[in-house]
Amino acid sequence: MGITAPRGTKDIFPEDTVKWQYLENLTKKIFSSYNYKEIRTPIFEETALFQRGIGETTDIVEKEMYTFEDKGGRSITLRPEGTASVVRAFLENKIYGQAQPTKYFYIGSMFRYERPQAGRYREFHQLGAEVLGADNPAIDAEIISLGIHLLEELGLKDLELHLNSVGCPKCRKVYREKLMEYFKPYLEDLCSDCQDRYERNPLRILDCKADRDKEFMSTAPKIYEELCEECETHFANVKKHLDLLGIDYILDANLVRGLDYYTKTAFEVIYKGLGAQDTIFGGGRYDGLAQEVGGKDIPGIGFAMGMERILLTIEEQGIELPIDDSIDLFITTIGERAEEEAFKYLAKLRKADLKVEMDYLGRSVKSQMKTADRNNANYSIILGEDELDKGVATIRNMKSGEQVEIKLENLVEEMTKRID
Numbered sequence: 261m262g263i264t265a266p267r268g269t270k271d272i273f274p275e276d277t278v279k280w281q282y283l284e285n286l287t288k289k290i291f292s293s294y295n296y297k298e299i300r301t302p303i304f305e306e307t308a309l310f311q312r313g314i315g316e317t318t319d320i321v322e323k324e325m326y327t328f329e330d331k332g333g334r335s336i337t338l339r340p341e342g343t344a345s346v347v348r349a350f351l352e353n354k355i356y357g358q359a360q361p362t363k364y365f366y367i368g369s370m371f372r373y374e375r376p377q378a379g380r381y382r383e384f385h386q387l388g389a390e391v392l393g394a395d396n397p398a399i400d401a402e403i404i405s406l407g408i409h410l411l412e413e414l415g416l417k418d419l420e421l422h423l424n425s426v427g428c429p430k431c432r433k434v435y436r437e438k439l440m441e442y443f444k445p446y447l448e449d450l451c452s453d454c455q456d457r458y459e460r461n462p463l464r465i466l467d468c469k470a471d472r473d474k475e476f477m478s479t480a481p482k483i484y485e486e487l488c489e490e491c492e493t494h495f496a497n498v499k500k501h502l503d504l505l506g507i508d509y510i511l512d513a514n515l516v517r518g519l520d521y522y523t524k525t526a527f528e529v530i531y532k533g534l535g536a537q538d539t540i541f542g543g544g545r546y547d548g549l550a551q552e553v554g555g556k557d558i559p560g561i562g563f564a565m566g567m568e569r570i571l572l573t574i575e576e577q578g579i580e581l582p583i584d585d586s587i588d589l590f591i592t593t594i595g596e597r598a599e600e601e602a603f604k605y606l607a608k609l610r611k612a613d614l615k616v617e618m619d620y621l622g623r624s625v626k627s628q629m630k631t632a633d634r635n636n637a638n639y640s641i642i643l644g645e646d647e648l649d650k651g652v653a654t655i656r657n658m659k660s661g662e663q664v665e666i667k668l669e670n671l672v673e674e675m676t677k678r679i680d
């Protein structure tokens with residue numbers, strides 16, 4: 261076989277695009293009831309944005325970015341996530357000068373050079389939400405509830421919300437030292453990646469897939485027990501607001517997330533049935549990111565969901581989405597004259613907003629009927645010499661089998677009546 265799609269990418273065909281469209285439309289509907297507005301940022305950015313934003317010592321920046329030099333000699337990176345771009349756009353366009361907070365959502369492809377497996381791709385799609393300019397813990401609870409609302413509306417079950425606070429640079433510094441002290445005697449027992457992380461990013465040891473089940477992990481100092489007063493009050497308030505909404509959570513001290521910009525609240529929603537890649541969405545507060553990227557002190561919080569993982573969960577849980585991919589009418593024709601008349605009717609019907617189709621391959625009546633079925637037609641008519649001479653046609657309801665004779669000149673009107 262000749263050229264194939266790059267490893268870790270996927271073509272999406274109509275039987276699946278309808279599911280993507282359903283998810284996107286529902287996202288737009290629910291997010292707009294929380295007053296989040298859509299933002300679209302470039303697919304590629306200056307590499308420095310992600311290096312500074314996501315963090316030099318993260319897996320994403322160290323190993324997974326699609327970085328290249330463009331013809332003008334600039335270092336460019338395909339976006340591995342959306343948050344850094346949203347913050348860049350907010351700062352560059354001085355949106356902070358408007359009334360705050362600013363609530364955005366986005367839907368689009370992201371790129372990471374990871375080892376492909378179920379639920380993990382090199383081009384994947386995220387839908388995400390970000391709030392800038394508000395540090396109120398109620399917003400943290402709102403953003404979490406927004407994500408859960410969407411998943412529940414889709415019918416997803418058995419989801420777990422894991423919650424943590426990763427503190428601020430002030431309390432994290434103290435915690436970092438405590439953690440290094442704790443891990444020191446176990447250094448030999450850690451995987452080679454974590455031995456490397458020990459000096460550079462010891463918090464990441466806590467959520468290492470290879471090490472996380474080792475016994476000494478469960479007794480490691482818990483960051484939410486080491487928070488400074490401000491972070492502790494914030495965390496208590498986030499929990500209070502989640503309680504107000506009746507949202508259950510699991511306190512998870514080992515949840516540190518794979519991006520360095522997080523401060524205070526961090527969370528993930530997990531569906532265990534997905535296997536190794538079981539996080540449907542993750543996010544948290546990033547009060548230092550705007551400072552890092554553009555020198556402005558603006559708080560932020562958000563999440564992003566893997567759309568492939570949502571669709572995998574839908575499949576895994578056997579959820580039937582209410583998708584209607586039927587057409588309104590299929591016109592079966594007999595002979596050239598009928599074909600030409602039908603062709604004209606199609607144009608009129610389509611202009612009246614009806615979904616209609618006919619056969620273009622000169623098939624037999626029997627196989628045209630099969631095509632009508634394959635296209636999920638709700639109604640069909642047969643046009644032949646006889647019908648044209650008499651100026652009538654029989655509309656057949658494909659589900660009930662009911663047939664009604666109508667005047668051909670009234671076809672658009674009769675069909676519109678049936679579909680409304």
Ligand code: HAM
Binds near residue numbers: 564
């Ligand atoms: P993240 O945890 O890196 O966070 O990604 C969020 C979600 O994107 C994951 O939970 C997963 O569902 C999906 N995802 C990530 N990598 C892949 C992949 N290779 N293949 C398929 N799905 C994937 C972020 O990206 C942050 N920007 C989230 C955020 C927004 N934090 C604050 N605001």
